[in-house]
Amino acid sequence: MLESTVRAELERAAGKPGRVDEPLAPYTTLGCGGAAALLLEVDSSERLAALLAAAGRRDVPWFIIGRGSNLLVADSGWPGLVVKLAGDFKSFSINGERIESGAAVNLSKLAATAAQAGLSGLETLAQIPGTLGGAVAMNAGAFGAAIADVVIAVEVAVPGATRVLSGTQLRFSYRDCELPADAVVSRVTLELAPSTAETVAAAMKGFQSRRRDSQPAGSRTCGSVFKNPPGASAGRLLDEAGCKGMRVGDAEISTVHANFIVNTGAATAADVLELMRQCRRRVFEKSGNLLEPEVRLLGDMPLEPLT
Numbered sequence: 629m630l631e632s633t634v635r636a637e638l639e640r641a642a643g644k645p646g647r648v649d650e651p652l653a654p655y656t657t658l659g660c661g662g663a664a665a666l667l668l669e670v671d672s673s674e675r676l677a678a679l680l681a682a683a684g685r686r687d688v689p690w691f692i693i694g695r696g697s698n699l700l701v702a703d704s705g706w707p708g709l710v711v712k713l714a715g716d717f718k719s720f721s722i723n724g725e726r727i728e729s730g731a732a733v734n735l736s737k738l739a740a741t742a743a744q745a746g747l748s749g750l751e752t753l754a755q756i757p758g759t760l761g762g763a764v765a766m767n768a769g770a771f772g773a774a775i776a777d778v779v780i781a782v783e784v785a786v787p788g789a790t791r792v793l794s795g796t797q798l799r800f801s802y803r804d805c806e807l808p809a810d811a812v813v814s815r816v817t818l819e820l821a822p823s824t825a826e827t828v829a830a831a832m833k834g835f836q837s838r839r840r841d842s843q844p845a846g847s848r849t850c851g852s853v854f855k856n857p858p859g860a861s862a863g864r865l866l867d868e869a870g871c872k873g874m875r876v877g878d879a880e881i882s883t884v885h886a887n888f889i890v891n892t893g894a895a896t897a898a899d900v901l902e903l904m905r906q907c908r909r910r911v912f913e914k915s916g917n918l919l920e921p922e923v924r925l926l927g928d929m930p931l932e933p934l935t
C-alpha cells in the first residue's frame with residue numbers, strides 16, 4: 629500500500645491517475661500471481677523520465693511491464709509501482725532500411741511490417757510474444773538470431789532525463805545487455821537488410837512452423853523457463869532428467885518442450901516456483917548443470933541455491 633501523497637506525486641509525474649492494487653495475472657501470458665500496489669500508464673519519454681525521478685525521490689521500487697510474456701509475479705504481488713508504456717511508445721516509422729519504434733510496439737507487428745516492406749532481419753523473432761523494449765532489455769532471440777543483431781541505437785529514459793546509446797554501448801550478450809542503472813528502453817532504431825516481401829514472408833512462415841512443432845503453442849506459458857547453460861540445452865537437460873509432465877498443482881512441465889511450464893488451469897506462482905525448484909534439482913543431480921531462470925521473477929520469489 630502506497631501512501632496517498634506518494635501516489636499523488638507519482639500520478640502527477642505520469643500525467644494521469646493510476647490503478648491501485650491492480651491484479652497483475654491478466655498482464656502476463658502465464659496468468660498467475662498477485663497485485664501491484666500501483667499501476668500507471670505513461671505516454672512519452674519525458675513523462676517516463678519524470679516518473680522514474682519521482683519514484684526515486686520517494687523510494688518506490690518500480691518495474692516496467694511489457695506483454696508479460698517472460699514474467700512470473702509472486703502470489704503476494706509487488707509492493708511498488710508497475711509502469712505500462714502507452715501513447716508515443718506504441719508508434720513506429722520506417723525510413724529506408726531503418727525502423728524507429730517505441731518500446732511498447734509488439735515484435736510480431738514490427739516483423740510483419742518489415743516483411744511487407746521487404747526488409748529482412750526480424751523473421752526469426754516474429755513469433756516472440758513480447759514488446760520491442762522487453763526484447764532489447766533481455767536480448768530476446770530464436771533460431772540462432774537475436775534482436776541485438778539489428779539494433780543500432782536505443783533511447784533510454786533515466787530518472788529526470790533521456791539518453792541515446794548505440795547498440796555497441798549496450799554490450800549485448802546471451803539474453804542480456806548492459807543497460808545503465810535505473811534505465812528503461814524507451815525507443816529503438818533498427819537497421820534491417822533489403823530483400824523482397826515474398827522472401828521475408830516465406831522465411832517467417834518457416835520459422836513459425838518450426839516453432840509450432842517444437843513448442844507448446846496456444847498454451848499459457850512464459851516462454852523458456854531456464855537459460856541454456858553454456859554449450860547445452862536446458863530443454864534437453866530437463867527432458868533427460870525426466871521432467872516432462874511433472875506437475876505441482878495446475879503447473880505442468882510441457883510434454884512438448886521440457887523448458888516450458890504450462891498453466892493448465894489455476895496455477896499459482898508458488899506452484900510454478902516449486903516446479904522450477906524440483907526440476908532444477910533433478911537436472912543438477914543428473915547432470916551437474918545448475919539451471920538459472922530465464923523468466924523474470926517479480927516480487928518475493930526465492931529460488932534457493934542448490935546445495
Ligand code: EPU
Nearest residue numbers: 770771772842851852854855856861863864867884885886
Ligand atoms: N530438446 C529435447 N527435449 C525437449 C526440448 C528440447 O531434447 O524437451 C532438444 C531439441 O531436440 C534440440 C535442443 O534440445 O536438439 C534445443 O531445443 P530447441 O531447438 O527447442 O531450442 P532451445 O535451446 O530449447 C531456444 C530458445 C527459445 C527459442 C528456440 C528456437 C533459450 C532458453 N530458448 O530454445 O527461446 O524459441 O531456441 O530458436 O535460449 C525464450 O527465450 O523464451 C524462447 C522460447
